[in-house]
Every structure is written in structure tokens, then in C-alpha cells.
Amino acid sequence: MKQAINIRLEKDVVQSLDEYAQELDKTRTSLVEKAIDMYFDTLDEMVADKRIDNLKSGKSTLVSMEDVFKKAGIDV
Template sequence: MKKAINIRLNESLLGDLDSYAHELDRTRTYLIEKSIAAYFDTLDEMISDQRIDEVKQGSVEVFSLEQVAQRLGIS
């Protein structure tokens, strides 16, 4: 199920979006959905980098596979 949202875009960005939509014979919505989905990969990398930094700084506790198995009672 799709839900409607409202966004504000810079006029030049909207112009580019419309140009791409026209050239590709796609809707604005289609291009925005594809762009967001593609950007999720970048966000995943950013979060991974943040987690690595937290581990390096010692601000999070890290458990080995053996420790997790032991806590869960898995041999």
C-alpha cells in the first residue's frame, strides 16, 4: 500500500526531476521511489561506519559468537 507524503524541493532540483521523468517516460513518484531505494545503500554504509567507530571508541559492548551462543544456551 502506498501512502501520500508532501515534500518541498528546490526549483532547480524539481526541474531536473521533471526533465528525467520526461526523458525516461516515468513519473516523478517512480523516480523519487527509485532514488530513495538506491540511497538506502549509502545510508547503510554510513550507519556501518558509525558502528565501527563506536566499536573502536569502546562505547559499545561487543560479544563473540561463542558468548552469544552461551548466553542463549546454544552449544
């Protein structure tokens, strides 16, 4: 199910969006959805890098799978 949101974009961004949409015979919505979906890959990398940095700096720690299973009462 789609959900409507409102965003504000610079006029030149909207103009480029409209030009691409027309050239590709797509809607603004489909292009924005695709762009956001592709950007999620970048965000995943940023989150992973942050988590690695937190591990290296000691801000977070790793818990072994064995410990997780043990706390969950699962015999491995």
C-alpha cells in the same frame, strides 16, 4: 502497499525531476523511489562506519556469537 508522504523540494530540483521523468517516460514517484532506494546503500555504509568508529573508541563492544547463543540457551 504504498503510503503517501509530502515533501518540499527546491524549484530547480523539481524541474530536473520533471525533465528526467519526461525523458525516461517515468513518473516523479518512481524516480524518487529509485533515488531513495539507491541512497539507502550510502546510508548503510555510513551506519557501518559509525559502528566501527564506536567500536574503536570503546563506545560499544562486540559480543561473541558463542555468548549470544549461550544467553539464548542454544547449544552449539
